[in-house]
Amino acid sequence: MHELSIAMSIVELAEEESVRRGGAQINAVHLKLGALSGVVSEALLSSWEMASYDTELRGSRLVIEKVPVVVYCPACDAPRTLESIQHFICPVCKNMVSQVIEGRELQVFAMEILE
Amino acid sequence: MSHELQPRLIEVRKNVLRQNDIVARELRQHFRDSGICVVSLVSSPGSGKTAFLEKTLARLRTYFRVAALVGDLATENDAARLARSRVPVKQITTGTLCHLEAAMVRTALDDWNVGELDFLFIENVGNLVCPASYDIGEDLRLVLLSVSEGEDKPLKYPTIFNTADLAVITKMDLAEAVEFDLAAAERNIEQVRPGMPVMKVSSKSGRGMEEWLQFLASARKSHLQQYAHS
Numbered sequence: 053m054h055e056l057s058i059a060m061s062i063v064e065l066a067e068e069e070s071v072r073r074g075g076a077q078i079n080a081v082h083l084k085l086g087a088l089s090g091v092v093s094e095a096l097l098s099s100w101e102m103a104s105y106d107t108e109l110r111g112s113r114l115v116i117e118k119v120p121v122v123v124y125c126p127a128c129d130a131p132r133t134l135e136s137i138q139h140f141i142c143p144v145c146k147n148m149v150s151q152v153i154e155g156r157e158l159q160v161f162a163m164e165i166l167e
Numbered sequence: 168m169s170h171e172l173q174p175r176l177i178e179v180r181k182n183v184l185r186q187n188d189i190v191a192r193e194l195r196q197h198f199r200d201s202g203i204c205v206v207s208l209v210s211s212p213g214s215g216k217t218a219f220l221e222k223t224l225a226r227l228r229t230y231f232r233v234a235a236l237v238g239d240l241a242t243e244n245d246a247a248r249l250a251r252s253r254v255p256v257k258q259i260t261t262g263t264l265c266h267l268e269a270a271m272v273r274t275a276l277d278d279w280n281v282g283e284l285d286f287l288f289i290e291n292v293g294n295l296v297c298p299a300s301y302d303i304g305e306d307l308r309l310v311l312l313s314v315s316e317g318e319d320k321p322l323k324y325p326t327i328f329n330t331a332d333l334a335v336i337t338k339m340d341l342a343e344a345v346e347f348d349l350a351a352a353e354r355n356i357e358q359v360r361p362g363m364p365v366m367k368v369s370s371k372s373g374r375g376m377e378e379w380l381q382f383l384a385s386a387r388k389s390h391l392q393q394y395a396h397s
Binding site (some may be wrong): 054057058061065069075077079082085086089090091101137138139140141148149150152158159160161162163164165166167 | 171172174175176177178179180181182183184186265266283297299300327329330357358359360361362
């Protein structure tokens with residue numbers, strides 16, 4: 053369980069961004085969360101209130117966009133989206149695939165601010 | 168004039184763990200410049216990381232200059248055990264933190280000259296979840312799985328297996344007693360991390376240790392060649 057410390061890092065990042073933009077009030081933080089990030093979205097969401105409580109972000113929302121794993125399949129010579137992280141198998145040609153293109157994201161990609 | 172505030176979506180695009188990633192990148196560069204091969208170990212608690220490392224250090228020190236960092240929530244027991252192999256060992260106690268971060272590794276290495284080493288081993292906190300998110304600057308990440316844990320561990324913790332470079336199945340001397348299905352375990356590892364090499368070892372009987380040490384020596388060689396070319 054490291055989601056609380058991850059949530060605190062997100063709060064810190066958002067606060068820095070807010071300061072950089074002249075102290076804008078933040079309504080929501082939008083996060084890209086890869087299936088291979090090692091972070092569980094439900095645990096992160098339930099940590100959000102506690103992590104943001106004593107900060108400028110109190111009352112804000114954490115909006116999580118889940119990113120599935122996209123791999124490069126050499127046999128198809130194309131990117132393919134995995135159906136499950138338990139099966140690194142190309143959904144089209146059924147060959148083993150290992151080159152991850154997307155799915156490790158743990159990134160704040162946007163914020164909703166009031167101005 | 169109305170001053171009602173309007174919501175607006177702004178782009179940020181910043182990685183949450185960027186601080187850790189920056190430190191990890193700096194560490195990796197430092198390790199490369201120093202010509203040292205850094206190997207980390209992750210596994211669940213009780214899978215035999217420390218015993219495996221103890222045997223590895225004791226045998227490797229004949230041929231190489233080796234040292235180890237060991238992470239735990241509390242106690243210095245593991246460092247004391249590893250020190251028996253008579254190589255420099257330092258304990259990192261994380262307190263309540265369930266994983267090592269790059270900055271902890273950097274701090275622990277503050278008073279060590281890594282340029283005097285050939286290998287550095289970093290034993291992470293026993294945990295198959297959290298260490299997956301944190302790069303600590305290592306060249307090689309080992310994931311250990313003991314035969315008594317069950318063959319489906321890779322399927323239950325695919326993320327950590329997917330971040331590893333080598334899987335080590337430990338306590339092979341107990342395989343028969345616990346009816347361990349080696350083929351199933353290897354299949355499951357292949358399914359979550361196709362192409363990852365798998366080693367079968369027993370720290371107690373010494374089985375597979377020779378092969379492991381040879382793997383390490385050639386991994387180091389290819390790392391050094393790679394740095395020389397880059």
